[in-house]
Amino acid sequence: MQLFSTFEHTIHIEMAIATLEKKGIKKDAIFVIPLDNRQEDRKLFDSQHRSDGTSFVDIGMALATACSVVTASIGFNLYLGPIYWGLIGAFGGFVIGFAIRLLTEFVLKKRRRRLKGYHSEMILIIDCEESQGEMVENLLFEHFALGVAKLIQ
Numbered sequence: 001m002q003l004f005s006t007f008e009h010t011i012h013i014e015m016a017i018a019t020l021e022k023k024g025i026k027k028d029a030i031f032v033i034p035l036d037n038r039q040e041d042r043k044l045f046d047s048q049h050r051s052d053g054t055s056f057v058d059i060g061m062a063l064a065t066a067c068s069v070v071t072a073s074i075g076f077n078l079y080l081g082p083i084y085w086g087l088i089g090a091f092g093g094f095v096i097g098f099a100i101r102l103l104t105e106f107v108l109k110k111r112r113r114r115l116k117g118y119h120s121e122m123i124l125i126i127d128c129e130e131s132q133g134e135m136v137e138n139l140l141f142e143h144f145a146l147g148v149a150k151l152i153q
Helices: 011-022 058-077 082-115 130-142
Strands: 002-007 030-034 122-127 147-151
Touching: 002 011, 002 130, 011 030, 011 122, 011 130, 058 082, 130 147
Parallel strands: none
Antiparallel strands: 002 122, 002 147, 030 122
């Protein structure tokens, strides 16, 4: 039986390996692989083949509608008339909404992405007997494994 688990690069993985060796798992049955984490930032704009589910025009369209209605009604008393002022208001509202969305994506969500979440940095592979599987799995979770998978051969 093989057990695969992921860990952050902390002292807990070293403690888990030492405890496994004390429990009778041989040193050559334990294999640790470091992962290369993504270094580049995520792409901001979607492509044809990849989408992250966020839209940049949603707030812009809502503000464009609201501003065009307000400026068109005010435009009855202004020089250019309601149609031109409605178009000017729609353009202005869209630009303001788009700027708000860019601000939230660049500043707020980037900061949130950096702070939250765990990143797997190490994979620990253990070969053991099926009778030891449950004990090894519990031991890995006690030492803060992010995830564990079993492969019965």
